Structure formats: structure tokens, C-alpha cells
Amino acid sequence: MNADYLAHALTMFKAGTRRSDVMQPIAKTLSDADINALAHFFSAQNPPLAPAPAPATDLVTAGNTLAMHGGDNGVPACFSCHGENGRGNGQRFPGIAGEPDAFVVNRLHEFQVRAKADTPKPGSMTEVASKLTEEQIHAAAAFLSVTQPH
Template identity: 60%
Template structure:
């Protein structure tokens, strides 16, 4: 992908980001439903956040996680493993250097493993 993206202009990258942020792929089949307790805790985290450092997922990713443009993509309906892996990637970035306040890297740095599992559980069961 890097060899293709290397030649793209900022405008082309922005257009592609907007296009892909509006796509709604089918839900991944074959996953076992997450435990209801995790889903309910994840719903609270997504809608309300966790005091004092964790904002609600939907405060940036819009109502029901449907996304708010290229910067805040849709997170609704993502598979559990994808959400967990992605949040771990953000945490790794935070460990590599101090993240800018308000970024997903900064938010992920404040999450504990249980909160990551809760968010992933809830996001996986809501419709994209």
C-alpha cells in the first residue's frame, strides 16, 4: 500500500478517506456473541465515557458510532478482535511518545484492558 499511497496528493488522500469512511461492509459472520455484561458495560463507556479521563466513544465517533467524517470513522459493527487490536496499536503509539491531547492515541493510553474488552464487545453488536 505504501508504494501506491506514496504518489497520492493530500487532496486524493482526503477524498479516499471520506469515501472509505462512508462504506458499510457486512458484519463479520462466525463470531460468538460477547457476554451481555461486557456489552452493557461497553454501551455505558461508548455513550458516557469513564470519569475522569475517558471520553465517550460517541463524543467523537458520532451517535451510535456511525462516524463523523474521515477523522472520526464509523466504529459501529466492528469485530471484537479488530477493536481490541486497534486500541492496542494506539496504546503502543502512546508508549513510543507523548500523544497529543484529544487524540485517539491519548484516549487509548488511558484505557485498561477491561475497558478495551467492554468497548469491543459493545461496538461489535451495534449495527454499522
């Protein structure tokens, strides 16, 4: 994960402007120097993909198309924001390649819940998620789980 993204995310948890009951209290204990050191440490790691049963090939293919080109229901290409190969892009766009299948499905469902509670900001992940079908969510998750970020 990009160092600038990690530092920005930890700073927002610390300030309380990014929501998470788990991460906010942890981030509050971190100094700016801690945040900087952690961001650099984690951005330098290159973990292998999490071991998991191979997802269905047709799901992986559909997820690849969605990531590169988007969907005909108005879903933009995932990698247009998340960077080449989903490796992340700067402070705002996290790396998503290599994330485990279930993690991606959960995160996308969380964004969908948020989209139902409040009109999503244009260009936000919440808005993107509000357009995703359940099938697209599983396709994206399958593809990302077998994609190395480089």
C-alpha cells in the same frame, strides 16, 4: 466509513504522514481521482456485521456505557468524537461501529504502544487509549462488534 475520512486517510498514507508499512506503498500508487473514487465507493457500502460468536452480555453493556458516557477513570465518551452510534464524523473521526472485536482490541493496543513511546497529543485517540484499562478495551470491542453504525 465516511467518504471524507477515507479520502483524508488515503491522502495521508500517500504523503507518508500517516504511518503504515502496508498502506503507504499502496496509497502511493493512487491518483487523487482514484482516492476520490475509492472513498465514494467504500462509503456507499453497507456491509453486514462480521459473523462471530456473541460476546458476553455484561461486556456489551459495559461497552455501551463507555461509548455513551465515558468512564469514571477519565475516559471520554467514545461517541462524543466518533459520532452518533459510532458512525464516524467528518474527516477526522472514523466510524467504529461494526468493527470486529479483535480489530478494535488490536487498534487500541497499537494506540497504547504509541502513547508509551511519545507523550500523546491532547484530544488524540492515542491520549484516549492511554487511559483505557484492559477491561474497558474488551468491553468497547464487544459492544462495537455488535453495533450497527446507523
